[in-house]
Amino acid sequence: MARKILLLKYGLPGALALLFLSGAVYYLFIQPEPSSLTTLETVVQPQDAGPAGVSTGTVLLSLFYPAPSALPDEPLLLKEEKKPVRRFSQPERQAMEVLRELSRPSPSGIPSALPPEALPLHVFFLEERLAVVDYSRKIQENLPGGMDAERTALYAIVHTVTFNFPQISAVRLLVEGKEQETLAGHFGIEGNLQADLSLIQDYQNPAGNIRVETLPP
Amino acid sequence: MRILFVVLLLLPCLPADLRSQSGARLPLIVLDAGHGGTDSGARNAEAGLTEKDAALSAAQALEKAFLQDRRLTVLLTRTGDIEMPLHARAEKANRARGQLLISIHTGFDTRADRAGARVYFLGPAHLPAAVSAKTVTGVKSPASLVPWAEAQVPFVNESNDLALLLQARLNTPFLSIHSVQSSPLLLLHFCAMPAVLVELGNLADPADLTRLTSEEGRSQWTPAVKSSVYEYLFGNTR
Ligand SMILES: [Zn+2]
Numbered sequence: 001m002a003r004k005i006l007l008l009k010y011g012l013p014g015a016l017a018l019l020f021l022s023g024a025v026y027y028l029f030i031q032p033e034p035s036s037l038t039t040l041e042t043v044v045q046p047q048d049a050g051p052a053g054v055s056t057g058t059v060l061l062s063l064f065y066p067a068p069s070a071l072p073d074e075p076l077l078l079k080e081e082k083k084p085v086r087r088f089s090q091p092e093r094q095a096m097e098v099l100r101e102l103s104r105p106s107p108s109g110i111p112s113a114l115p116p117e118a119l120p121l122h123v124f125f126l127e128e129r130l131a132v133v134d135y136s137r138k139i140q141e142n143l144p145g146g147m148d149a150e151r152t153a154l155y156a157i158v159h160t161v162t163f164n165f166p167q168i169s170a171v172r173l174l175v176e177g178k179e180q181e182t183l184a185g186h187f188g189i190e191g192n193l194q195a196d197l198s199l200i201q202d203y204q205n206p207a208g209n210i211r212v213e214t215l216p217p
Numbered sequence: 218m219r220i221l222f223v224v225l226l227l228l229p230c231l232p233a234d235l236r237s238q239s240g241a242r243l244p245l246i247v248l249d250a251g252h253g254g255t256d257s258g259a260r261n262a263e264a265g266l267t268e269k270d271a272a273l274s275a276a277q278a279l280e281k282a283f284l285q286d287r288r289l290t291v292l293l294t295r296t297g298d299i300e301m302p303l304h305a306r307a308e309k310a311n312r313a314r315g316q317l318l319i320s321i322h323t324g325f326d327t328r329a330d331r332a333g334a335r336v337y338f339l340g341p342a343h344l345p346a347a348v349s350a351k352t353v354t355g356v357k358s359p360a361s362l363v364p365w366a367e368a369q370v371p372f373v374n375e376s377n378d379l380a381l382l383l384q385a386r387l388n389t390p391f392l393s394i395h396s397v398q399s400s401p402l403l404l405l406h407f408c409a410m411p412a413v414l415v416e417l418g419n420l421a422d423p424a425d426l427t428r429l430t431s432e433e434g435r436s437q438w439t440p441a442v443k444s445s446v447y448e449y450l451f452g453n454t455r
Contacts, residue, residue, distance in 0.1 A: 075400070145259030145268060146325040147337075147400070147416070181302050181403070185252045186322075186414075188303075188403035 058084040061098050062163045064156040065110040066148075067201040076148035077201040078113070078155055080163070081106045095123040095131065095161055102160050113149070113156040115142030121176070129169040130192060131161050137176050143184050150184040155199050162195045170194045244289045244450055247315035249404070250276040251322040251414075254300025259325030261420040268420065269298065271429045272321045275417050279321075282439045288447065289316075304365065307407030311368070316450060317379060318412040319442070320404055323429065324419040332422035333393020334438070336384040337414045338376040339369050339406060340399025368409040375411035379449050383415060386441035391418060391428065411449075415442075 060082050067079035085101050088094040099120040103112050118139035124132040143153055158171045170192035173183070179190055250272040252258035258268025273295070280291045292313050294306040310318050324331065345366050369376070380397040388394055405412045417438065418425030428434035447453060 075398070144325060145257065147322070147402075148324070148326060149259075181304070185256050185258055185303075186402055186404075188401075188406070 056089070057087050059087040059094075061085045061101075062160065063098065063102050063106065064113070064159040064163075064200070065106040066113050066152045066156075068110060075199070076152050078152060078159060078199050079106075079110065079201045080159075081108060081110070083107050091165060091167070092123045092125050095125070095133075095165060096120050098160055098164060099123065099133065099157065102156060113152040114139060115144075117142050125165070125168060129167060130172060131165070131168045131170070132172045132174060133157060133161065134174040134177055140175055140180070140183060145184060147186050150182070150186050151199070154183055154187060154189065154193065155196055158193045159195055159200065243287075244316040245292055245313055246283070246289055246446060246450075247292045247294060247310040247313065247318040247410075248276040248279055249294040249306050249310070249318060249320040251320055253295050253298055256300055259323060259420050261325065261426065264420070264426055266420060266426065266430065268323045268325070271323045271417075271420065273298070275321050275429060275435070278435045279319075279439055279442055282443055283446075286443070289450065303404040304407055307365075307368070307404060307409075310412075311407075311409045315410050317375075317410055317446070318408050319383075319446075320402075320412070320414040322414060322416050323425075324416045325421050326419055327421045332419045332425050333391040333395055334384070334387035334418055335393075335395050335416040336380045336387065336397050337400040337402060337405075337416075338380040338397065338412070339373065339402065340377065341373060343399050343401035344370060344373065345406075365407050368407050369405055369412060372409070372411045376405070376413055379411050379445070380413045382445040382449055383413060383442065386445045387415070387417075387438060390437040390441050391425065 061084075062080050063083050064078040064080055067077040083101060083106070085094075085098050088097055103114045103116050103118055105111055115138055117136070119136050120133055121136055122132075122134040126132060139153070143149055154173070157173065161171050162168055171194075172192055173189045174180075175183075181188065181190060183189055250269070252267075252269035252272060254269075256269065258272070260267045276293055277296075280293060283289060283291050292310070292315060294309050295301050306320075324335065377397070384395060384397045400414070402414050405414060418429055420426060420429075428437055
């Protein structure tokens with residue numbers, strides 16, 4: 001009897017306190033920070049092995065790859081594929097991560113529009129909805145060449161950034177911190193580059209599932 | 218950014234006496250060999266051929282073929298393996314007041330249906346948004362100062378005509394059935410004259426490679442380019 005009373009006297013408040021404490025610990029240390037990627041579909045997964053407090057789980061993002069079935073007289077188009085990417089609370093860090101992924105093959109096995117060695121060095125989100133993306137020189141040195149390859153590489157980057165970050169409507173591309181006239185001799189990159197929906201394969205197909213709401217007005 | 222603020226001096230283009238047989242003044246055309254220097258363009262590593270070299274050889278073969286006819290003069294934007302920014306190429310062509318510009322490139326695409334010659338021009342859809350409305354009316358700006366980015370605006374229709382002629386004639390020797398395409402190519406934006414970009418074949422295609430690298434191959438398509446230019450400038454192919 002005395003044992004029952006003791007349990008009631010100390011056990012219940014103790015359990016409640018434990019519950020409160022664990023909730024506080026979860027709220028303060030474990031729960032992911034609210035991120036600007038509010039429109040993205042989060043995949044609930046165990047915490048990733050990245051640096052503590054930086055990466056928590058993965059997020060499903062849209063990446064763009066050369067579409068395999070372009071018609072003979074059309075420029076090479078881009079195809080959207082969703083890929084789980086390590087999640088970061090900081091949008092610029094998240095953009096770096098998704099651009100790193102962009103240099104790898106797509107989930108369905110399409111080779112990237114970018115050379116595998118071409119990696120982003122810095123990403124800055126500026127006011128006026130502009131993202132500055134600085135790539136290593138490998139993006140120029142190792143691009144296979146030709147108009148189609150250059151254009152798909154360019155717009156794979158622009159679309160991957162503008163589709164996943166609604167706060168961004170244009171991309172400024174730098175190579176090792178410097179502005180370039182072109183990436184490979186054909187298309188200008190000295191200005192701000194905006195998404196070009198005519199280059200997306202699914203967009204031309206009315207049945208395609210395109211997230212127009214994330215595009216600039 | 219700097220070129221957006223550079224302005225191009227465009228003196229009113231006096232119509233050249235294209236039909237004059239006196240030899241006093243022959244029209245000038247500009248041939249631009251794409252890429253150069255560290256910018257090799259497309260490359261076929263197996264064949265050991267780069268786009269910059271193929272383009273220069275093609276431009277030089279065309280120059281020779283045109284000069285033999287003595288109907289016009291030719292300016293090459295580059296004659297060696299040098300790196301040359303696109304705005305510098307356009308500036309050279311604009312200063313010389315060329316009657317037209319053909320930028321020579323090659324493609325590289327391993328898909329089977331990608332062989333042949335392709336001709337591109339800067340269509341209204343790819344003009345700077347602020348000026349695209351002006352173009353369709355066909356108004357040629359009398360202004361003496363035109364921003365670089367708008368230099369091609371008054372010449373869109375002429376560039377389209379030249380592109381159609383070249384594509385139609387090049388399809389025969391390259392055994393292709395391609396159509397002219399509009400593309401936002403930076404060089405074309407800067408050209409104050411009818412201007413097109415030609416991909417003279419695909420470096421990944423063995424037959425196109427032969428057309429580009431052998432004397433016999435080149436003799437198949439140089440007449441097609443010549444007759445297109447003559448028809449465009451003089452209204453006849455001879
Ligand atoms: Zn080229």
